[in-house]
């Protein structure tokens with residue numbers, strides 16, 4: 001674009017229909033005590049799953065947002081989701097956390113690509129991360145964009161078919177629930193612990209499902 005600018009009176013780059021992922025890093029003085037407190041609670045919740053599910057991700061039940069131990073984290077998640085809805089200029093009255101569960105990934109485990117249906121936003125908060133390079137992978141949502149995939153000088157978000165987001169302790173990642181994501185095989189020793197959230201707009205059928213146009 002810079003070189004072309006010499007030949008044209010004006011050039012513009014329009015990034016239409018972008019796919020947003022929102023990163024929120026808690027302050028160390030906030031996430032360090034929080035993570036120290038909830039990590040043993042999560043390990044305790046999955047302790048009965050470890051023997052029978054060797055080599056797989058261990059997950060807790062889906063209602064952690066109703067438990068006192070997760071109240072502080074839930075408040076951070078709600079604050080972040082509110083910011084995203086504001087960024088998107090969604091006109092809503094309220095939203096709810098519809099599910100919250102913890103994941104424990106031992107070494108050499110992965111999580112296949114998936115979406116979180118029937119929700120508007122989803123998120124993951126990282127409690128323990130042995131190696132952040134084994135991150136959260138987002139997949140190109142536009143299937144037609146991969147029909148022609150020329151060789152490129154450097155892969156970037158403009159041309160790649162997936163994006164590996166580096167994760168770290170105290171980081172909360174929010175993304176559209178429809179966006180396919182996966183967890184690459186964890187190489188580092190130790191267990192990676194994360195907490196997942198789903199968010200949905202309240203009163204969806206009453207507020208949003210009716211046609212947005214009018215013929216009157």
Ligand SMILES: [Fe+2]
Nearest residue numbers: 114115116181
């Ligand atoms: Fe997920």
